[in-house]
Every structure is written in C-alpha cells, then in structure tokens.
Amino acid sequence: MPLLEVKDLKVRVEEREILHGLTLTVNEGEIHAIMGPNGSGKSTLSHVIAGKPGYEVTDGQILFKGEDLLAMAPNERAAKGVFLAFQYPVEIPGVATMNFLRTALNAQRKARGESEYSTPDFLKKVREVSKSLNIPQDMLKRGVNVGFSGGEKKRNEVLQMALFEPSLCILDEMDSGLDIDALRIAADGVNALHSPKRAMVVITHYQRLLNYIVPDIVHVMSKGRVVKSGGKELALELEASGYAQFEDAA
Amino acid sequence: MPAVQETVERVKRIDVDQYRYGFETLIESDKAPKGLSEETVKFISEKKNEPAWMLQWRLEAYRRWLTMTEPTWARVDYPKIDFQDLYYYSAPKPKKTINSLDEIDPEILKTYEKLGIPLREVAMLEGLEPKPGEQDPNRRKIAVDAVFDSVSVATTFQAELKKAGVIFMPISEAIREHPELVQKYLGSVVPTSDNFYATLNSAVFSDGSFVYVPPGVRCPMELSTYFRINERNTGQFERTLIIADKGSYVSYLEGCTAPQRDENQLHAAVVELVTHDDAEIKYSTVQNWYPGNSEGKGGIYNFVTKRGDCRGNNSKISWTQVETGSAITWKYPSCILRGDNSRGEFYSIAISNGYQQVDSGTKMIHLGKNTSSRIISKGIAAGKSQNTYRGLVTAHRKATGARNFTACDSLLIGDKCGAHTVPYIEAKNSSATFEHEATTSKISEDVLFYCIQRGLTQEEAVGLVVNGFVKDVLQQLPMEFAVEAQKLISISLEGSVG
Numbered sequence: 001m002p003l004l005e006v007k008d009l010k011v012r013v014e015e016r017e018i019l020h021g022l023t024l025t026v027n028e029g030e031i032h033a034i035m036g037p038n039g040s041g042k043s044t045l046s047h048v049i050a051g052k053p054g055y056e057v058t059d060g061q062i063l064f065k066g067e068d069l070l071a072m073a074p075n076e077r078a079a080k081g082v083f084l085a086f087q088y089p090v091e092i093p094g095v096a097t098m099n100f101l102r103t104a105l106n107a108q109r110k111a112r113g114e115s116e117y118s119t120p121d122f123l124k125k126v127r128e129v130s131k132s133l134n135i136p137q138d139m140l141k142r143g144v145n146v147g148f149s150g151g152e153k154k155r156n157e158v159l160q161m162a163l164f165e166p167s168l169c170i171l172d173e174m175d176s177g178l179d180i181d182a183l184r185i186a187a188d189g190v191n192a193l194h195s196p197k198r199a200m201v202v203i204t205h206y207q208r209l210l211n212y213i214v215p216d217i218v219h220v221m222s223k224g225r226v227v228k229s230g231g232k233e234l235a236l237e238l239e240a241s242g243y244a245q246f247e248d249a250a
Numbered sequence: 251m252p253a254v255q256e257t258v259e260r261v262k263r264i265d266v267d268q269y270r271y272g273f274e275t276l277i278e279s280d281k282a283p284k285g286l287s288e289e290t291v292k293f294i295s296e297k298k299n300e301p302a303w304m305l306q307w308r309l310e311a312y313r314r315w316l317t318m319t320e321p322t323w324a325r326v327d328y329p330k331i332d333f334q335d336l337y338y339y340s341a342p343k344p345k346k347t348i349n350s351l352d353e354i355d356p357e358i359l360k361t362y363e364k365l366g367i368p369l370r371e372v373a374m375l376e377g378l379e380p381k382p383g384e385q386d387p388n389r390r391k392i393a394v395d396a397v398f399d400s401v402s403v404a405t406t407f408q409a410e411l412k413k414a415g416v417i418f419m420p421i422s423e424a425i426r427e428h429p430e431l432v433q434k435y436l437g438s439v440v441p442t443s444d445n446f447y448a449t450l451n452s453a454v455f456s457d458g459s460f461v462y463v464p465p466g467v468r469c470p471m472e473l474s475t476y477f478r479i480n481e482r483n484t485g486q487f488e489r490t491l492i493i494a495d496k497g498s499y500v501s502y503l504e505g506c507t508a509p510q511r512d513e514n515q516l517h518a519a520v521v522e523l524v525t526h527d528d529a530e531i532k533y534s535t536v537q538n539w540y541p542g543n544s545e546g547k548g549g550i551y552n553f554v555t556k557r558g559d560c561r562g563n564n565s566k567i568s569w570t571q572v573e574t575g576s577a578i579t580w581k582y583p584s585c586i587l588r589g590d591n592s593r594g595e596f597y598s599i600a601i602s603n604g605y606q607q608v609d610s611g612t613k614m615i616h617l618g619k620n621t622s623s624r625i626i627s628k629g630i631a632a633g634k635s636q637n638t639y640r641g642l643v644t645a646h647r648k649a650t651g652a653r654n655f656t657a658c659d660s661l662l663i664g665d666k667c668g669a670h671t672v673p674y675i676e677a678k679n680s681s682a683t684f685e686h687e688a689t690t691s692k693i694s695e696d697v698l699f700y701c702i703q704r705g706l707t708q709e710e711a712v713g714l715v716v717n718g719f720v721k722d723v724l725q726q727l728p729m730e731f732a733v734e735a736q737k738l739i740s741i742s743l744e745g746s747v748g
Contacts, residue, residue, distance in 0.1 A: 075703075075706055075707050095721075160704065
C-alpha cells in the first residue's frame with residue numbers, strides 16, 4: 001500500500017480553482033521533489049494535505065496509509081504521522097520551545113492512545129535528539145521561534161520532525177530565507193532523518209536544495225497539475241531550461 | 251444534618267478557640283427585609299453585635315450614599331439596578347448534604363478536574379461529608395482541613411500566626427476584639443465618601459477579612475494557602491482591611507479558581523491596604539464568578555474598590571489579578587505612593603468571553619519623592635465581549651523623581667469582541683519619567699494552524715498561545731495558584747474559536 005495517494009484532487013480557494021485534478025503517489029522511504037513556478041499550486045497541495053483551513057476540496061481524495069485523510073481533523077493527521085515543515089515558521093511569544101515540544105508530542109501520543117511522557121523522560125529524549133542535530137540547549141529555553149534567525153527557525157522544524165517521528169514529512173520551500181551554510185545544516189538534518197519507513201516530499205522553486213537533499217522522483221507542477229515526473233536529472237534539466245516549456249503542457 | 255451545621259458541631263468538638271481564625275459559619279435563619287434604609291443598616295449592625303461607633307460609621311455612609319449617583323463613565327452597559335429591590339443581609343444558606351462525589355454534577359467535576367483541584371477540596375467546595383477517620387495523604391496544608399478531620403493542621407497554622415503576632419480574623423470579629431486598630435484604619439484608604447459603590451459597601455458590608463502584621467514580622471505563611479476555600483462564605487458586600495506595620499511583609503490571596511455562583515447579582519467589595527515604612531503587601535486575586543449564560547443573561551455584577559496606601563517610606567504594594575468571571579467587572583486596584591521611595595505594582599490578566607464586559611485597570615498616584623510604579627496589563631477579549639483597560643498615572647508636583655512603566659497588551663480572539671485602552675497620564679513636575687507601551691493583536695490563524703499541525707486541538711492551541719501572552723503576569727502569582735490559573739485561562743476561553 002502506498003503511504004500517500006493523492007487522486008485527481010481539485011481544490012478551490014474563494015471560488016477560484018487552484019488544483020485541477022492532481023495525482024501523486026508516495027511510497028514509504030521515497031524522497032519526492034515537487035518543483036514549479038510561483039502560483040503553480042505547490043504550497044496549496046502541502047496545505048491541503050496538512051488540513052489548513054480556507055481550502056475547499058471539490059473533488060478527488062487523499063489516502064494516507066489507506067485511510068481517508070480529508071475526513072480527519074488536522075491534529076489527527078499530525079498524530080497519524082503527517083508533518084509539515086513550514087515555509088515561514090510562526091513565533092509564539094511567552095511559550096518556551098521546550099514546553100511547546102512537550103505539549104505537542106504528548107498531544108500526539110495521547111491521540112494515538114500511547115502514554116504521555118513524564119517530564120524527566122521527555123527531557124532525556126529532547127536532549128538526545130537535539131544533541132544528535134547539534135542544536136544548542138539554549139534554543140529550547142527561548143520562546144518558540146521568537147528572535148530566531150531564518151536558519152534557527154528551520155532547524156527548529158527539523159528538531160520537531162526528529163522528535164515527533166512522522167512517517168510523511170512535507171518540506172514547504174525549506175530553502176527560502178536561508179543562506180548557503182544554513183541551508184546545508186538544515187538539509188543535513190533532514191537527510192539524517194530519512195529512513196526506509198519515512199517518506200519526504202520536498203517542495204521547492206530551485207534545484208539548489210536538491211543538491212543537498214537528493215530526490216528519487218521529481219515532479220513538475222504547472223497550473224494546478226503535475227505535468228511531468230522523472231528522476232533527479234529532471235531537476236537539472238529544469239534548472240537549465242526553466243519552467244516556460246511546461247506552461248503550454250498544462 | 252446540613253453540612254454547615256455539621257461543620258460547626260465538629261469545630262466545637264475540636265475547640266472553638268482554635269477555630270477563631272477560620273471562617274464563620276453562624277447559622278442564622280433570618281433575613282433583612284428587602285430594600286435599603288436606616289433600618290436595614292441597623293439590622294445588619296445588630297446582627298453583627300457591633301459597637302455603637304461602628305453603627306454610626308455605617309449610618310453616616312448610608313446618608314452620604316443617598317446623595318450620590320451611580321457612576322456612568324465606565325465602558326459597561328447594564329440595565330438600571332433597583333437598589334430597593336435587593337436584599338442586603340441574609341444568612342449563608344446551609345449546603346445540601348451529599349454523601350458521595352457521585353452525587354455531584356459530572357460537568358462540575360469535569361471542571362474541577364481540568365483545574366487540577368484535588369478531589370479532597372472538591373469535596374469541601376461541594377459540601378461533601380467525609381467518612382470518619384478518612385485522611386488523604388496528599389492533601390495540601392489548608393486550614394479548612396481542620397474543619398473535617400484534623401486538629402494538627404489548624405493548630406500548627408494558628409500557633410504559627412499567633413507566635414508571630416499576626417492578627418488574621420473576620421473583620422466582624424476584629425471590630426469587637428481590636429476596635430482600636432479597626433477605628434484607626436477602616437476607611438482611611440477608601441473613605442466612606444469615596445464613590446457610589448464604596449459608600450454603599452461602607453453602609454452594608456457583610457464581612458471580610460482583617461489582617462494586621464506587627465512591626466518587623468514576615469508573615470510565616472501565604473495567607474492564601476490558609477484562606478482559600480473560606481472565601482465562598484463572604485457575602486456580596488465584602489470588606490477587607492490589611493495593615494502591614496513597619497518592616498513587615500504579608501502575601502494574601504483571595505478568590506478561587508473554582509467556578510463560583512451566588513444568588514446575589516450585585517457585588518460591591520472594598521479592600522484597603524496600608525503599608526508603613528519598609529513594609530510590603532502582596533495581594534493576589536483570582537476571580538471566577540458566574541459570568542452569565544451563553545446569551546448573556548444573569549451573571550454577577552462586580553463593582554469593586556481596591557486601594558493600597560504606601561503610607562511609609564520605602565514601602566511597597568503589589569496587586570496581581572486574574573479576572574475571568576463576572577458579567578460586569580468594574581475594578582481598579584490602585585496605589586497611593588505617599589511615602590518617599592515607595593513602590594506600587596499592578597499585574598493584571600483580564601479575560602472576557604461570551605457577553606462579558608470588563609472595565610478594569612489601576613491608578614498609580616505618586617505623591618512622595620522617588621516613588622516608582624509598574625503596570626503590566628494583559629487583556630484578552632473573545633466571543634462578543636468588551637474589554638477595557640483604564641489606567642491613571644499621576645505625579646504630584648512634590649513627587650520629584652517619580653517613575654512609571656506601563657505596558658498594556660490586548661489580544662483579540664475572533665472578530666466580534668472589542669479591546670479598548672484608556673490611559674490617563676498626568677505629570678505635575680518635570681522630573682517625572684513615565685513610559686507607556688500598548689499593543690493590540692489578534693490571535694493569528696497561522697499561529698493556531700502551526701500548533702494544530704503539531705498535534706494540538708484548536709482549544710489547546712488557543713490555551714497555549716494565550717498562556718504565552720500572559721506569562722509575565724502569571725509568574726507573579728503564588729506558585730500553586732499559577733498552575734491552576736493557567737488552566738483556568740484555557741477553560742475560560744473554551745468555545746471562543748471555531
């Protein structure tokens with residue numbers, strides 16, 4: 001059974017159709033890249049999978065581990081193993097990162113019927129994980145993303161990914177706002193989390209990110225559909241010739 | 251046997267004297283006739299066995315009250331109150347006796363559970379009879395335990411207070427037992443002529459607490475821990491007087507996170523604090539009166555006058571409040587910074603949901619030299635509520651070097667509520683430094699979605715964000731209450747989104 005199956009998905013935002021019948025299949029352990037110009041519907045796809053309000057699905061379905069994902073509340077999807085790394089992670093003043101991580105992790109565990117972590121067990125786990133990602137303890141004491149640099153915000157996303165152990169990670173324009181060093185650090189974190197059980201969907205404009213996170217399959221989106229899929233060489237091809245060739249295909 | 255009566259019986263068996271600092275549960279069957287007149291005032295005074303001077307004081311207040319009109323400047327809207335259609339004195343009603351927690355409404359139990367209030371205390375709050383000899387090994391040190399099963403806790407606490415020389419008793423007893431202190435201080439901060447509701451309170455106040463901390467004494471316990479549950483028996487016109495003599499310190503907490511109902515809709519309390527040289531009072535409030543139903547019907551009108559007088563040099567008064575209940579809140583805990591180098595603080599969280607209306611804030615009146623004050627106000631409006639911060643900071647012309655810092659933040663949840671900030675600032679000398687910061691923000695959909703994507707429910711997400719917003723104030727509360735208050739805040743906002 002595929003991990004994620006998006007079938008003929010049609011999505012509207014305020015009466016305007018953004019996705020016009022999108023189909024995508026992701027298996028366990030695969031890394032997919034979704035590329036495409038601005039307005040092609042890449043971020044819409046990631047938001048609909050995660051369950052962000054404001055999108056109306058008019059047709060099609062999304063199955064996650066064979067279950068109807070669209071019938072689940074967004075927090076249930078998270079508990080089932082869907083993780084969205086945000087393009088612009090939000091700031092939550094007054095809420096220490098450590099507290100946020102524990103609240104979220106325990107909420108997910110509770111939803112799955114697992115026991116919640118005690119404070120000492122949680123601290124042990126978070127220290128282990130942050131150490132393996134080279135994230136300073138100091139960052140965990142600060143308010144969630146408050147005053148974080150672009151690179152720190154993305155590393156915080158990677159930390160959460162590592163802690164929550166999702167089976168599907170969607171990385172929405174992870175490279176935006178990062179310089180090359182920060183990009184490498186974040187990508188290293190993502191690569192460390194790749195496993196035969198865990199799939200990644202990497203959404204990006206640029207081929208650059210794919211030098212660090214090497215995809216198995218590349219999809220090109222244009223005007224709300226996947227217009228071409230291929231191996232990692234497709235990304236290089238795009239880098240050389242641009243998206244214009246696909247505008248008509250859509 | 252009704253619970254309250256049973257309580258009294260048990261206490262009598264322990265030793266009445268040990269219990270003098272606990273709450274008073276006289277069983278009286280009579281009620282004052284409806285309406286307010288000199289007769290009503292005399293009736294109350296007589297019921298309380300008051301000396302003549304006290305009756306005189308009340309009557310003067312009553313006569314003054316007749317000449318006053320209700321204030322209308324607050325941003326609250328309610329039908330006109332018919333003051334002749336109210337009862338001004340009635341004995342506390344005995345609680346219905348219940349034998350097991352199973353008999354308590356499961357909804358109420360759920361609220362307690364969310365608040366993290368131990369079942370032992372729930373039992374107390376709901377009037378549950380304990381089985382003889384039953385003990386909870388985890389119970390906290392609260393004096394009310396004494397009523398039911400243990401001599402030791404009460405005696406330890408009272409012995410400790412007595413040893414320290416701290417006087418802590420119902421004000422009705424203090425009037426009889428310490429008339430010299432009461433006469434000296436009562437009305438010295440909030441005079442009988444102060445304002446419509448304070449004057450009304452002066453005429454008809456039912457009971458409240460009296461605290462006197464002698465010079466150089468640091469009160470050996472948080473009076474909060476002690477006083478917590480007794481509070482429910484103070485009536486609608488509560489009167490509290492706390493005096494910290496030279497170099498002393500006391501921390502006092504009123505209220506309860508548990509939901510409180512009362513058949514009397516109008517509440518007009520007065521609290522007076524006095525600090526002498528080098529003394530400090532920390533006064534914390536958690537208010538969770540019935541806010542009315544989902545259509546905005548019913549709910550308590552809470553018109554409160556709270557004021558502290560930093561009478562001595564280097565003295566300090568700090569107010570912390572968490573206001574989540576009441577249909578209408580009209581409340582401005584204030585500090586008169588009379589002594590040189592005295593300091594006033596006001597930390598507030600005011601939450602309104604449904605149809606609640608809050609008009610609250612503080613006054614910092616700088617009279618002495620080098621006085622300083624700090625105001626941190628966090629207003630949260632949800633549902634169809636209106637939430638106003640109203641604050642006055644003023645420096646007298648002799649108050650050289652006065653300093654104030656004010657930060658007023660408002661958070662809106664949804665688009666049918668309102669947040670308003672009305673600061674008044676007056677500096678009558680050129681050396682005063684006043685800083686005022688204000689922000690208003692809306693809880694953002696993006697922030698909520700971020701939390702929800704991480705596994706939180708909508709309500710958990712709102713609770714988390716709001717608790718982050720109010721963190722600076724929460725940490726001013728005594729520890730054990732901070733945790734409960736945090737949960738209370740989340741509960742107050744349930745159903746405010748989505």
